[in-house]
Amino acid sequence: MTQASASQPPAILCIGSVLWDIIGRCTTEMQRGSDMPGRITRLPGGVAMNIAMTLARFGVRPALLTAVGRDPEGDELIHACGHFGLITDHIYRSEDLPTDRYMAVEGANGLIAAIADAHSLEAAGDKILRPLSDGSLGSEDAPYAGQVALDGNLTLSLLDDIVASPAFAKADLRVAPASPGKAERLRPFLTRTRGTLYVNLEEAGILCQAEFTDSETAAQAMLDRGAARVLVTDGGASATVADAKGTITLHPPRVTVARVTGAGDTFMAAHIVAEARGEDRKTALASALKAAATYVSGEPPL
Template sequence: MKKTADILCIGSVLWDVIGRSASVMRQGSDVPGRITRLPGGVAMNIAMTLARFGLTPALLTAIGRDAEGDELLAACAARGMITDTIYRSDDLPTDRYMAVEGANGLIAAIADAHSLEAAGAKILRPLTDGTLPAPYAGLVALDGNLTLDLLAEIATGSALAQADLRVAPASPGKAERLTPFLNNNRGTLYVNCEEAGLLCQTSFATAPQAAAALLERGAARVLVTNGGDDAAEGDAEGGVIHATPPQVLVTRVTGAGDTFMAAHIAAESRGANRHAALAQALEAAAIYVSGDTPN
């Protein structure tokens, strides 16, 4: 029997190549460690966590018709995701992400999501060709690896006008791509303090300060994390609340924000109130960065 999607995950699905070392690293460091290749990308990381919480995500992304793409598609299906909504390109390679992490956190990362950007609006065809219900009115997790033009189209267009949009910037370098959602009072934005500062063209010492500023700038709803310090959630009606994440030994950081976002969505889908959903999301992210959950 064909599965029905509980949520659409729109954005990057690629191979993560991650080098991790237990040593403190700096520019030019050459240290022993482990190098892994795993399915990744913001949309994929969110989908994997949602699947672990019992939800069925459908992926809207671009994957090449190359050997890496075939392997990645199989990995998505094996993890319980709906893959017949994925755009397969004949002439674009499967995207990749590369990062190096040390004991002192993320040292450097490069996201090669050029194929996703080049595919553009083609990844949204399932919303208009009858593959998915239209207009789509369910949950949508969206990441900022799409082009600014396509994100603006999603923020203002009719295809997802009735959807419960949950939006993440993908990285601080792409934070300003979320501006259309601020300008149009659309969606729930999941950002860290640095990304909030880029959107507001300033800097913030705390997540509650950042959340309040984003709401003032036009955000409909926000969740702001700040590493091991308090995270905040807020909207215009309920104001801003905050909670402290559990203190754990950090063994990995790539994908932590995606885990937080997915766990928060899953908690709310089960009926958790805003305080409980924030607490559950922080706990899931803490477990993830401690290395106690699979990638």
């Protein structure tokens, strides 16, 4: 364990997917079956990684809890994490599971299609959480009491265990689905009224089994379903924060879209940092929207 991470517990843990993003981008609009020229990049990604990288840009040094293979891709990924200033001491390194990957195609009209291969993270299961029970970061008798950013690439059963676990009893849980296809995995946080949920309009609809046309209606429906606190985004249209204190809806700045993958993770990380600075509900929401808009425009979200 490094001296920096051994001196005190990290201010925030990012638990979930850390993988390689393989993104194909085209500057023109694309449809199903399109075959267009563009650029293909490979960058560190995954919901937990994207959140952690954004936190690091804001001066917060998070620790990662995830599964990374002991393969060349995994070694390269761990090195990249260190380059971004992330704490990797507690990552579960598997001998027999490959490093996960995510592949997406984006056009000028947004995300066209994506496939997330997070099977190694799912297979590792609760092994990635051992530092929270073995004394490294906490235990059931002395649970970790900081912030925890969770992503929906974890299995439903593991997320359900986390909600009920004494090891997370004192944690400030911040939760986001990895994608609309995995939104259902956040249901334990509704049934047990735990944590702050960050979802988009589609994901809110899946969780509430309804269709929504605006973020404010979706956020209120999430509260009615049991959510303790929720932030619902609707692309460039609006975003709403809702809890027992009421709802606040704001509109994001208008920008030219250069990328979309990672925008939701940037919004979540920026909101966490804004609240840590002591900003009130409305100001924190505005700060997060500004950071996400800046990211979407192609600039660093600072």
